[in-house]
Every structure is written in C-alpha cells, then in structure tokens.
Amino acid sequence: MSRKIADLAGWMQPKALELVARAERIGLFILITQTLRTMAEQDALYQQGRSKPGKVVTKARAGQSPHNYGLAFDIAFVDPGRDGVTWDEPRDGAWEEVGKCGESLGLVWGGRWKAFPDRPHFEAQSWRAMIGAPNGTV
Secondary structure, three states, X not given: OOOOHHXXXXXXXXXXXXXXXXXXXXXXOEEEEEXXXXXXXXXXXXXXXXXXXXXXXXXXXOOOOHHHHOOEEEEEEEEOOOOEEEOOOOOOOHHHHHHHHHHHOOEEEHHHOOOOOOOOEEEEOOHHHHOOOHHHOO
C-alpha cells in the first residue's frame, strides 16, 4: 500500500496537500497514511475480519474501492508525544474539524457514512463515474 501523494490521480494530489495545510492552520497535524492500493492489497484488506484474523476494516472488495484508482486517501493525526501517528483525536471534535476541511475541498469524508463510518478516509465525489462504472457499480 502506498502513502505517496504522487500515486493519487493528478487532480487529487493538490487536494490532499491542501487538506494537510488547512488542518495545520487550525492546529491539527495530519499525514497521509494510505493512497493507492493494488487490487491484491484491497482483497487482502477485505479478508481481514472475515477469512483472516482481525476486525473488519473495509466493505470494499478489490476493484470496489476508490483507493484502487488513486481517487482516495486516508489520514492519521501526528502524535508528537509518541513520535508517530495516532487515530485518537488530539482534541474533542478534531475528526469533525478535519472532515469539514476535506468537504470544503469537494471531497467526500468517510466520517459521514451512516452504516460504516471511516473517519480517516477522503475520496473523490462520484469516483465510480470517473472510472466508467455502470450504474454506480464496479
């Protein structure tokens, strides 16, 4: 799995960089943790919590994720105290704040999903149409 912003679709790259910049301006430090996933990586992730140990982390099979097309990225907060990253909010409401920043850039924020919220996830709107998937399916 890639963390490289350069592996995102060309027009997604400045959106990812701008999200990092906007978060920093409001005192939240984030970094991109995942961008492009191969179909095999997506399939392995889908098997987690199903045929492999761990908790379910995705509902998308290979080809059903915008990550497979460079049209999505995931983030985490920088944790300077532990010199690493964390998915714990550094302050109350931090995920909501970052989510709104992403939405203001025209991205879909996974934190709004009702059935399976995914707060670290941002994706292109109408990504299925961008890849030519008929009737919203891949």
